[in-house]
Amino acid sequence: MYVDAHIHLYAEEYDGIREEVLKRAVENDVDLILSVAEDSETSLKNLELLRMYREKYKIYIGIGIHPYTAINNPDDLERVVDLIAQHHDSIICIGEVGLDRKYNNSMKMWDKQVEAFETMIQLSKDLLKPLNIHSRRAAKDVLALLRKHDVREAYFHWYTDDEETLREIVEEEYFVGFTPALLTSKRIQRFTEIVPLTQVLTESDGPVRYYGPLENRMGEPMHTKLIVEKLAQLYEEDPIEVTIMIRENFKRLFRIQYG
Template identity: 35%
Template structure:
């Protein structure tokens, strides 16, 4: 069995189809789904989903792209919701230097506030990092993120040194469909470099659809393709990847 550790079943793309999407995933051996809420709308939808489906868990936080819109009231609201027994982490939080909606200083401020929030509620953190590897890891190290631990979501392009720093904080590395793309090199190297007891699999669906379905809407049923690619790259069985990544997910998310 597999756990999709990062999926957006709360996205508009799945409106009216969640039952069918979950059923298709179960038919492909996916037993649990961790849904990420990252703004008011998706957090509200996440709370609805975790109440409606036994196999769905939630992660809530404020996305760095929208950091400029985040208020103290929003963070207080997230903190109040985090006491729900099926909220398993704070996220996805971090830094995103690809898009320019939110200035870097505001992103950093909101990121740090949410690390401190996670410490108060004793939950791990799920990190979104795009084109901001060094600043992201520096903040995690300097603000004692090691005390809560967490996941580097879709962390396909870090250097060996950066991965080592992340692992030294007790973090896990989650890989998505990017590692199946034919024209990538570093993501495949990362899939081999990270110790098996620190690897997770995810879809980030409806985004990052794996080969050979690239260009179509992603679904959690396709997380199996990520596990199969890891197994092929590492020269081990798919069953070994399933077992390890499922145990890892249950450990970090405490489920």
């Protein structure tokens, strides 16, 4: 039973094939799917998807403001805060939130990102909802803010920064996500020497596309099985054991109660 801890299921790339994607996920033993949002509009779409599919599939959602939105549409922060307050019973995480140094083209822009992220951190703590974090080229900054606010529950989705910061993330007992980039990137494969399996999650980050065996295919939950197979090989563990552990990690972090 595989898990997809970070996907954008509302993405228009899935329009017309969304139900097929979910069916394929079930057929390939993916049973926990977490769709994160980027702004108020996609947060509302997630709420709608939850209403539509929750009876049939084990879909979970997050609401959040992506650093890209924090810069390009800063007024949206207030709407996202309202949505979280209103719908906190329907979400299992605050996300996708965080910081991105790639967008850091001015000090003012950086301040907007930090303001949005700190607002999300506060909500995460008040509502006991873990953070689903974007940290591209900014993992050190993210880590500093998590420490400043004494955050205990955080997931670094698709970690790509340096190994030294990764070691500190592991020490703080945060969770770290692997995407299908693990199949082809030696650099990311080396991260498995740092992160213990008890802190690992898998994700497609769909509809992102990857190189290697998944070339030309849109990311979807069933690809998490390939990540687990690769992890089993790298950690030299039984794939079934790895699958069970990652599923337990997901349930522990996001407080999923059932079986």
